Amino acid sequence: MTFKELYNNNITYFFWFSLFLFVGGLLLDFIPFGSEFLFFNPIKVPFFNYFFRFCTLLGEAYLYVIIFFYLFFTNKKYAILMPITGGLVSLIVWITKKTFCQFRPYEYMDEYDWMKKIELVPDVFMNSGDTTMPSGHTLSAFALFTILAFIIKNNKVLWNTILFFFALMVGISRVYLVQHFLKDIYTGALFGVLLATFVYLCFDKYLLKPKENIIVNNQ
Numbered sequence: 001m002t003f004k005e006l007y008n009n010n011i012t013y014f015f016w017f018s019l020f021l022f023v024g025g026l027l028l029d030f031i032p033f034g035s036e037f038l039f040f041n042p043i044k045v046p047f048f049n050y051f052f053r054f055c056t057l058l059g060e061a062y063l064y065v066i067i068f069f070y071l072f073f074t075n076k077k078y079a080i081l082m083p084i085t086g087g088l089v090s091l092i093v094w095i096t097k098k099t100f101c102q103f104r105p106y107e108y109m110d111e112y113d114w115m116k117k118i119e120l121v122p123d124v125f126m127n128s129g130d131t132t133m134p135s136g137h138t139l140s141a142f143a144l145f146t147i148l149a150f151i152i153k154n155n156k157v158l159w160n161t162i163l164f165f166f167a168l169m170v171g172i173s174r175v176y177l178v179q180h181f182l183k184d185i186y187t188g189a190l191f192g193v194l195l196a197t198f199v200y201l202c203f204d205k206y207l208l209k210p211k212e213n214i215i216v217n218n219q
Contacts (some may be wrong), residue, residue: 001204006150006197012147012160017193020168024186034108036175036182037118044119052173053124059098059137059170061086064144071151077208078151085199089143092191094138100133105178125175134188135180141170142192143199150200167192 027036057063068082080100105149109115115138120126145167171185180188 001201002083003201006201008203010149010156010160012157013146013164016161016164016168017189020164020189021186023043024182024189028183028186031182034112034114034118034181037114038177039098040176041119048176049083049101049121051203052176053121055169055173056137056179058166059092059141059174061140061208064140067144067148067151075151079148080207081151081199081203084203085143085147085196086140086196088199089136089140092195093134096187096191097131097136101130102133102184103130104128104132105181118178123175127179132180132184134191135171135174135184136188137165137174138171138185138188138197139192140178142167142189143196144192146193146196147200150196 064082064086068079071079071082104127105114106128107130109118145163149160149163152163167189171189174180174185175182
């Protein structure tokens with residue numbers, strides 16, 4: 001499978017992702033530093049606090065494990081994509097965070113007097129240090145849900161839209177919870193989709209197609 005074929009098969013997903021990159025790029029250019037947090041102040045009510053705390057969990061490693069076992073018993077040939085993708089996500093997050101070394105929003109609270117301006121979500125631990133770029137949760141979510149979009153063959157428009165929405169909600173949750181800047185989730189999403197595309201194309205070329213050829217030749 002070529003990238004063009006993969007793109008055409010998942011054109012809805014890539015449409016939403018392209019729209020995200022376009023709108024996100026405009027926001028990065030025009031909104032003041034840190035103002036993305038102020039946008040969410042009016043809706044920080046218990047319902048959305050719980051909703052986005054749940055959404056952020058979709059970017060954690062346990063979901064890879066759950067989907068691995070589901071695929072292992074339902075569509076075994078795709079199960080190997082979970083440990084491969086999850087392992088590469090961990091490696092890329094570690095390398096990029098060490099490379100960029102940019103401070104999290106918490107480190108700017110005093111400098112920009114954000115403690116008085118930004119409403120924090122109760123009972124959420126505020127991560128600190130120079131580990132903000134990129135958002136690991138966002139990178140993980142976009143890698144996982146992009147892979148799933150590629151795997152699912154039926155109702156592509158519907159599933160492409162749903163899975164992109166899941167990934168996007170993880171990214172938004174990181175800003176809502178004041179754990180990351182917009183630039184962090186933007187970068188994480190970009191790295192996640194690029195990684196998923198690379199992994200799936202390699203899987204199709206080196207693991208999936210050779211096995212299918214062996215089956216055909218033995219018939």
